[in-house]
């Protein structure tokens with residue numbers, strides 16, 4: 320990992336709810352991640368439970384891989400890396416617990432969009448000391464469905480939700496935020512770059528209609544002190560029942 324000014328990282332994270340880190344993984348690490356994902360999808364995925372993935376509308380291309388930390392030792396070890404957990408600890412205000420390793424593959428031509436949401440509608444944690452490290456494995460350009468973030472939106476808390484009907488992203492926001500897309504933070508990334516976003520930061524992404532895949536690997540952590548909020552959990556359970564991920 321690149322040398323990081325951790326004081327500035329924490330300040331920016333607290334004020335914006337999202338930060339960008341260039342060269343979070345080296346090009347060798349990106350190549351290794353990419354090779355293991357391809358191997359896992361082709362050799363292992365068929366033997367895993369259905370909730371290990373969400374498919375795109377063609378019913379064969381992978382939209383998301385879920386629970387990689389349970390199903391794959393390479394990705395569990397990556398998520399448990401000490402240098403990453405040391406970086407994350409101040410951001411989650413405590414001891415980081417790895418809760419998920421997943422992908423948003425956004426494949427070429429058919430990669431679906433992700434509606435406006437706050438991750439805590441899925442994670443349901445209080446206090447919201449939970450975050451996602453989103454690592455670009457492919458280049459993320461303006462054209463292939465980058466993630467847009469509303470900086471500072473994590474300070475507002477959880478906003479009303481509604482079921483979205485999108486497989487893999489079943490719960491979205493009841494109302495769009497006021498900030499026009501031109502003022503949102505568009506995360507344009509080279510392979511190996513990463514963003515870290517707090518679980519109540521509003522974000523979304525468009526479909527990928529280009530010839531270039533836009534695969535992101537996500538490491539999700541919470542502070543060991545967070546607890547499940549039953550009201551958030553009930554809303555999520557209803558949305559997930561209406562549009563199951565698999």
Ligand SMILES: O=C(O)CCC(=O)C(=O)O
Nearest residue numbers: 423433438451466524535
């Ligand atoms: O990768 C995307 O397009 C969306 C990612 C996302 O929603 C997330 O990181 O929570």
